[in-house]
Amino acid sequence: MIQRECGVLKTTYEADMGLYPLPIARWTVAAVAVLFFLVIPLTLHEYFLSVANLVWIAIIGALGLNILVGYTGQVSIGHGAFMSVGAYTAANLANRLGSPWPVNLLAGGLMAALIGAIVGIPSLRIKGLYLAIATLAGQLIIEWTINHVTFISGGVQASIEVARPRLGPLVLSSQREMYYFLLVFVVLAIIGTMNLMRTRVGRAFIAIRDQDIAAEIIGINIFRYKLLAFAISSFYAGVTGVLYTYFLGIANYEQFQIGVSIDYLAMIIIGGLGSVLGSIFGAIFVTLLPIVIRYSMEAFGGIFFSQQTVLNLIPNLRLMMFGALIIFFLIVEPEGLNRLWRNIRSYFRVWPFAY
Amino acid sequence: MRGILAIATALVLAAGSLLTAAPSHAQSKGEVVIGVQCDRTGPTQIVGTVLCPGFHDYIALVNSKGGVEGRQLKALEIDHEYKVPPAVESYERHKKDGAVTMAVYGTPQIYALAAKLTEDRIPGTSPGFGSAAAADGIRYPYIFPIAATYWSQGAAAVDFVKKQLGGSLKGKKIAFIFYDNPAGREPIEVLEDVAVREGFQLKTFAVPPPGVEMGAQVLDIAQRYKADFVIGHLFGGAPSVSIKEFKRVGYPLKKFVSFVWGAGEANIEGAGGFAVAEGYYVMQFAGVGPDYPVLNEIREMYKKQGKPAPKEMASTVFYNRGVLIAALHVEAIRNALKAKPDGKITGEDVKKGFEKISNFTLGGLVPPLKITPNDHEGGGLVQIWQVKDGKFVKVTDWYAAYQDVVAKHIKEAGAKK
Structure with missing residues (x-):
C-alpha cells in the first residue's frame, strides 16, 4: 500500500510488533476489507463472484507453495498432489463418518502435511532441480495411488461427492455464500503467512533458502525446518484441496493432476517468489488473465473475422497471448509482479519531490 | 487488525442473512x-x-x-x-x-x-x-x-465380439486395453459381469497416461495372451498409437473393436491413414x-x-x-x-x-433414443462401423446389449449413496 512513515512514534513493544505499524496502512487494510467483504459481494453478479472464488482458492494454494519455494528455497512440483490428499481425506471423512466440514478441513490439511513431510524427506540430501524431480515422483505416486486404490478413491471413477458445507441452518451453496466461506480462509491464510515469516520458524526458512550451510552453522536444525516447511506448505495445499472439494461438491482426482502443480508454480514465479503479495498477484494474474483476454477478444474479434473463425481463434490466441504476457512481465521485472508493485510504490513514496 | 476483522465478520453475517438464493432466469422473448x-x-x-x-x-x-x-x-x-x-x-x-x-x-x-x-x-x-x-x-x-455410456459401450462391444466369434464366447480370450484413468476403467465392472455370464476369459491391459507408450501391452495381448478379440478404450492420441502397434506386431485389426473415442477419422489418419487401419472396427453413437x-x-x-x-x-x-x-x-x-x-x-x-x-x-444420424425421467441415457444405442476401402462402412444397425447387466450396475451405483 502507498504510505509514508514519518511521524510514527512507537512507545510500546506491542506497537513495534504490529503487522501494520502505520495508521494509514491500517486504514488501507480496513478499506480493502470493506471492499472485498461488502462492496464486491453485494454489488457484483454471481458470475464475477464465481471468478473471485476461483481466485481465492488459487491464492491459498499459491501462498502455501510460496512458503516452500519462495521462502525456504525448496522447489516442489507436487503441490497438486498434496491438494488431492487433502481433498480425498476430507471427502472420505465426510462420507464415511459424516463429520462436519471444520473437522474435515483440519484433517485434510494435517493429512496433507504428513504426506508432504514424507515427500520432503529427499530435500535433506538434494537441492534444486534434483529435488524438483523427487517431488515430481511424489506427485505421480500420489496420483497413481488415488487413481488405483479404491479404498481412497471411493470406486473406479475416483470421485467422491460431498454435501455442501453447513453453517448452522445455512447450507452454503450459491457462489455468493461460497465467496464469503472462501474469503474467510483467504484472510486466515494471508495473516497466517505474514505472521509466520516474522517468527523464528519463518526466519529459519529464509536462512535456509539464502545459504543452508550457514544456517546450519548458526544453529538451525536443517532437518526439522526443511520438513516443517514441507509440512506447512502441504497443509495449505491440503486446505486448498478441501475448499476446492466443498466448492465443487466433489473430489475428483483429475482436478489435481500435474498440470495444476505447474500452474501454481507459474503463479508464484510470475507474482514474485518469497512474498505474500506476490502470491496474491500471481494467483489473480494466472486465473484472471485468460478470462480478460477472452472478453477483449469477444469484444473486438468480430470486427476482423467471421463468427465461426472467431470461435476457433479465441482459445488459440488466448493461449498465445497468455504465454506472451508472462514472458513480457518476466522481462520487465524478473522478480515478479510484487517487485513491480514495490517499484511503483517507492516511486510515489517521494513523489513529487524525487530529489 | 483484530478489531477490524471482528467488525467485518459481523457485517458479513448480517449481509449473509439478507441474501437469498438467486432466482432462475426465465426467458420470455428473444433468443x-x-x-x-x-x-x-x-x-x-x-x-x-x-x-x-x-x-x-x-x-x-x-x-x-x-x-x-x-x-x-x-x-x-x-x-x-x-x-x-x-x-x-x-x-x-x-x-x-x-x-x-x-x-x-x-x-x-x-x-x-x-x-x-x-x-x-x-x-x-x-x-x-x-x-x-x-x-x-x-x-x-x-x-x-x-x-x-461406457457401461453400455462395454456391453455392446462384448455382444459384437460374440457375433464375430460365431455366437459363443465359451472359453474365448478377450483382451481389454484401456487408458488408465477413471473414465478408462469405468467399463471394467460391466465387462467382468458379462464375462462370468458368457464364460469367456477377460484380461485387462492398462495404458498409463498420456497413452503414447503401449508396445509392451500390445505385444503381450498379441503374443503371450493370444487374445481372440481385443476391445479398446483409449482417448486423445492413444487410439492412433494402438492401431500402429497392433499393426506392428502383426495382430489382425479385424479382431479389434474400439470404443467411441477411438473412432474418428482423425484417429485413423493419425495412425497413418485408412489403408493402414483396414479392418479396424469402431463403435459410434452418431451416424458416420x-x-x-x-x-x-x-x-x-x-x-x-x-x-x-x-x-x-x-x-x-x-x-x-x-x-x-x-x-x-x-x-x-x-x-x-x-x-x-x-x-x-x-x-x-x-x-x-x-x-x-x-x-x-x-x-x-441420431439413434432412436427414448429418454425418460428414469433413463437419461436413452437406451444406450450404438452402431459398429468398420474401416474398409478408405472409409467407414456400417456393420451393424443401432443396438444395445446386456441391458439387464447395465441396469444392475446403475442401480448399485444409485444405492451406494
Whole structure:
C-alpha cells in the first residue's frame, strides 16, 4: 500500500510488533476489507463472484507453495498432489463418518502435511532441480495411488461427492455464500503467512533458502525446518484441496493432476517468489488473465473475422497471448509482479519531490 | 487488525442473512441461450475442433429455418482447455447470460459441475463420457448422458465380439486395453459381469497416461495372451498409437473393436491413414459419413451464403456427433417451448423437454433414443462401423446389449449413496 512513515512514534513493544505499524496502512487494510467483504459481494453478479472464488482458492494454494519455494528455497512440483490428499481425506471423512466440514478441513490439511513431510524427506540430501524431480515422483505416486486404490478413491471413477458445507441452518451453496466461506480462509491464510515469516520458524526458512550451510552453522536444525516447511506448505495445499472439494461438491482426482502443480508454480514465479503479495498477484494474474483476454477478444474479434473463425481463434490466441504476457512481465521485472508493485510504490513514496 | 476483522465478520453475517438464493432466469422473448463448453486447445482437441463447429452449424441451420417455435437460438461457446476451473467459470458465465441448457464437455468437467447443475436446475449433457451412473435420472435429475455410456459401450462391444466369434464366447480370450484413468476403467465392472455370464476369459491391459507408450501391452495381448478379440478404450492420441502397434506386431485389426473415442477419422489418419487401419472396427453413437439429409441442408445453407462447406465436415465422425448433441438440445428446447405456450422457459422446462425425446432420428444420424425421467441415457444405442476401402462402412444397425447387466450396475451405483 502507498504510505509514508514519518511521524510514527512507537512507545510500546506491542506497537513495534504490529503487522501494520502505520495508521494509514491500517486504514488501507480496513478499506480493502470493506471492499472485498461488502462492496464486491453485494454489488457484483454471481458470475464475477464465481471468478473471485476461483481466485481465492488459487491464492491459498499459491501462498502455501510460496512458503516452500519462495521462502525456504525448496522447489516442489507436487503441490497438486498434496491438494488431492487433502481433498480425498476430507471427502472420505465426510462420507464415511459424516463429520462436519471444520473437522474435515483440519484433517485434510494435517493429512496433507504428513504426506508432504514424507515427500520432503529427499530435500535433506538434494537441492534444486534434483529435488524438483523427487517431488515430481511424489506427485505421480500420489496420483497413481488415488487413481488405483479404491479404498481412497471411493470406486473406479475416483470421485467422491460431498454435501455442501453447513453453517448452522445455512447450507452454503450459491457462489455468493461460497465467496464469503472462501474469503474467510483467504484472510486466515494471508495473516497466517505474514505472521509466520516474522517468527523464528519463518526466519529459519529464509536462512535456509539464502545459504543452508550457514544456517546450519548458526544453529538451525536443517532437518526439522526443511520438513516443517514441507509440512506447512502441504497443509495449505491440503486446505486448498478441501475448499476446492466443498466448492465443487466433489473430489475428483483429475482436478489435481500435474498440470495444476505447474500452474501454481507459474503463479508464484510470475507474482514474485518469497512474498505474500506476490502470491496474491500471481494467483489473480494466472486465473484472471485468460478470462480478460477472452472478453477483449469477444469484444473486438468480430470486427476482423467471421463468427465461426472467431470461435476457433479465441482459445488459440488466448493461449498465445497468455504465454506472451508472462514472458513480457518476466522481462520487465524478473522478480515478479510484487517487485513491480514495490517499484511503483517507492516511486510515489517521494513523489513529487524525487530529489 | 483484530478489531477490524471482528467488525467485518459481523457485517458479513448480517449481509449473509439478507441474501437469498438467486432466482432462475426465465426467458420470455428473444433468443434461447445454450451454453457450450468446448476443448479446442487441450488434450482432446482433435475432437473439439471438429465437434464444436458441428454444433454451431446445426444451430445456424435451425436459425436459418426460422428457429424453434419461432424463437432464435444462441449457442455461446467457451473453450476450457479440458481444465476444471475454466469450466466452472464458463458455466457461471453461461448461467449469467441466461442459458437454459448446457452442453458440457469432458469427464472431470461434468463431475465438477454436477452439483451446480442440480442446484441451479439447468440440464447438462455428457454425451459419450462422464459417469455411467448418471443414466439414473432419479439420482441425477439434471445430468443427461444422452448417448451410450461406457457401461453400455462395454456391453455392446462384448455382444459384437460374440457375433464375430460365431455366437459363443465359451472359453474365448478377450483382451481389454484401456487408458488408465477413471473414465478408462469405468467399463471394467460391466465387462467382468458379462464375462462370468458368457464364460469367456477377460484380461485387462492398462495404458498409463498420456497413452503414447503401449508396445509392451500390445505385444503381450498379441503374443503371450493370444487374445481372440481385443476391445479398446483409449482417448486423445492413444487410439492412433494402438492401431500402429497392433499393426506392428502383426495382430489382425479385424479382431479389434474400439470404443467411441477411438473412432474418428482423425484417429485413423493419425495412425497413418485408412489403408493402414483396414479392418479396424469402431463403435459410434452418431451416424458416420456425409450422406444424411441434415448434412445436405447444412451444405445447402453454406451454399446460399456463397461460402464453401466448412472443412470440418470432412471429419464426419466428430462433426456428426456435434450435430447430434446440438440436435438433442434443440429438441429438448422445442419440447419445452411446446409445453409452455407463453415461451417463458427455464432449465427445469428444458429438463422435462429432454425427458420427452423419443424416436427423433434426424434421418438416421441420431439413434432412436427414448429418454425418460428414469433413463437419461436413452437406451444406450450404438452402431459398429468398420474401416474398409478408405472409409467407414456400417456393420451393424443401432443396438444395445446386456441391458439387464447395465441396469444392475446403475442401480448399485444409485444405492451406494
